[in-house]
Amino acid sequence: MELFWHRRDLRLTDNVGLAAAADRGAVAGVFVFDDDVLAHASDVRVRRLLDGLAALRDDYRDRGGDLLVARGDPATVLPELADALDADRVVWNRDYSGLARERDAEVRRALDEAGIEREAHHDAVLHTPDSIRTNAGDPYSVYTYYWRKWTDREKDPPAPTPEAGDLVDADALAAAVESDDGALADGGAATDPVAVGDLPAPDDVGFAEPDADVGPAGTEAARERLDAFLDAAVFSYDAERDYPAREATSRMSAFLKYGEIGVREAYEATEEAMAAAEERVASGNGAAGEGGDAEDEDGPVAAVEEYQQQLAWREFYTQVLYHNPEVVAENYKEYEEEIEWRDDPEEIAAWKRGETGYPIVDAGMRQLREEAFMHNRVRMIVASFLTKDLLADWRHGYEHFRERLADHDTANDNGGWQWAASTGTDAQPYFRIFNPMTQGERYDPEAEYITEYVPELRGLDADLIHGWHELSPTQRANAAPGYPAPIVDHSERREDALAMYKRARGEDPEE
């Protein structure tokens, strides 16, 4: 038998490493709660992880198997467990982030020392971070060029799902863990007890139950969501995706982050949607499908391609982080001088609370607090506001998102923040500064999204909400006494931000 180590691939379907192990004989899956990883976790992500693990365990149980759950250093747990189970090999899928790569190197060493075979597979992305490079052989730092190669490359089909007979059955697992004088079940030499199917509560691993609702988890929920999206909304994705009230995006980010759906499966499903879109165009029916609100600007084919582009952004940022692990803490783009961020603690705290007096910003920050999620357009707006209106270091925002987002992914989150702060690979130019009022007016014209999350503004005319910064104190007090006045003046801060970036670029801020 072989041991499969689940990490960011909480699924049985389209799982390259698991399929390879199952192809050779019986396989048992294990998840290890690693304290080094938990040190970087948050209440929200632990809850989301536990939900994903519960779904994975149920998927094992449905096929007669179960999930082994251990806690400790994987470099200690895995050799011990492989030995106790008499496993021929330990198999996993590669994780490309810096911390994971260090951890995996230690696990490799430990297994080698114990004389246990090991095997790592590519699974998390369609094209590995090393495989798409410029003609000169360098990693890409400009998305458009990366995308052209990414979209032209052949994609692997989904990996086969193990059948019931491919899995070590639950009774055999329990017997193996109990054997060896119960050493594993009681806690081995250096590990906490190994359990069959027993998941800890957040409290057991040092976290609290979050206030936010982290949403559905698991492969079945991921498939349902993707199918529903690809049946209808995808055909108008291009035209609708920027409007947060319309729920026109796929909400796949947390499923992809925890690997509850495979990228090959997701991509194949988009190709089926592409074929349907082409058929619509060929039959002269280019309009959006049922459930889509508007006909897409460039037709359904372009809309599906726009969606595939987002999957490619995910892979683009994965390779940026892989080749530049330092971006987690440093600007990707060098400036001549350090950017002199203002970093006012009270302003940053108001931003986190969603009390800046800029309705679209506050709605986004409150959506984050309530749902552990924020719409992409609004992520861009709140990130621009933090860096270019509050002149606060993007790292404050990244830290806050890291704590609060259920879909937090180091590569995407970092890429998004550095884009907004004009410090990243393919970033927004420093002089492009979102006006939060016009962004709100354009993308939430009826203020539906805003009033969903900012109850103080409910019942007010959208014009009043979008003109909040222009109202007098008396008008504001009459309209919505509980909602704050803008904490900064956007026009003034815009000028301050331009001067801040020019200084960092070694340019004259007066020009």
Ligand SMILES: Cc1cc2nc3c(=O)[nH]c(=O)nc-3n(C[C@H](O)[C@H](O)[C@H](O)COP(=O)(O)OP(=O)(O)OC[C@H]3O[C@@H](n4cnc5c(N)ncnc54)[C@H](O)[C@@H]3O)c2cc1C
């Ligand atoms: C400041 C900032 C922080 C962000 N932090 C994260 C994060 O921690 N995790 C995360 O997955 N995304 C992050 N994003 C990207 C994007 O906002 C989310 O992926 C998207 O909002 C998730 O919603 P969805 O699944 O409905 O997206 P859809 O529009 O349906 O897109 C489908 C999938 O494509 C990927 N994707 C979409 N947009 C991007 C993008 N710009 N960069 C990389 N991948 C993308 C995601 O996996 C997403 O699930 C961030 C963006 C910004 C501006």
